[in-house]
Amino acid sequence: MPKCVLCGRNDGLEKHYACVLIEHEKQEATGTKRGRGIRKETLTEIVSANVCERCEKMTKLKAVLSTIPLAIIATMICSVMALFSVRPNRNIRDEIASFPTVFLIVGAIIWVLGVSVFLSTSKEQYAAEKVRKVLKKPLNMVLVSLEPSAYTRKDRGPSALDIKSKTAVKTELAEKLLPVIRGEAEESVLQTWIGQPFTAEDR
Secondary structure: OOOOOOOOOOOOEEEEEEEEEEEEEEEOOEOOEOOEEEEEEEEEEEEEEEEOHHHHHHHHHHHHHOHHHHHHHHHHHHHHHHHOOOOOOOOHHHHHHOHHHHHHHHHHHHHHHHHHHHHOOOHHHHHHHHHHHHOOOOOOEEEEEOOHHHOOOOOOOOOHHHHHHHOOOOOOHHHHHHHHHOOOOOHHHHHHHOOOEEEEEOO
16 A cells, blocks of 8 residues: 555555635725725645545544643633733632632633534544645645545535535635535546636635
8 A cells, every 4th residue: 555645654545635725815995895805715736645544533633632732821811811800899819719610610611612623624634734734835725635524424415515614715616626525526627727716705
């Protein structure tokens, strides 16, 4: 079997990715209309890389575990800011004494929220970000996995909404990638869209 590009083991599986360059532009105000941001996404190429199942799982596990220090830091910031909040008849000593309990509760809430966000992203997309770094693609480029399992459970096929919610692709480009991801079209059909920018209002 081919070597995994992430760990070098001889159990890599060929994965295919759409390279999408993401740019942001500012549209100047004209007349009574206010200026707005424009998001531009351009498909540049389709690349493949050999990635093993173990690396895909490990990249997601590391991302989920990273929520622990993030939750602790966020909790500390919230706690310090609470000390400086102005409230009438407050008892600073009582508040400080209750900090251990409050710290645990707030930390747990922030951690659960963080984990829910990280768990919603598939292991294939976490691995795609690692592959992007290995291939030395620019920071404003994302590699979108063309594997159907990256977007939905096996009991139903992915939709364009799944692609938009689970990747950085937010324009009509998601609809163009969908037939290939669903296995209804060959990757060659995407050659038509290479170099063509897709735009949407940048929220």
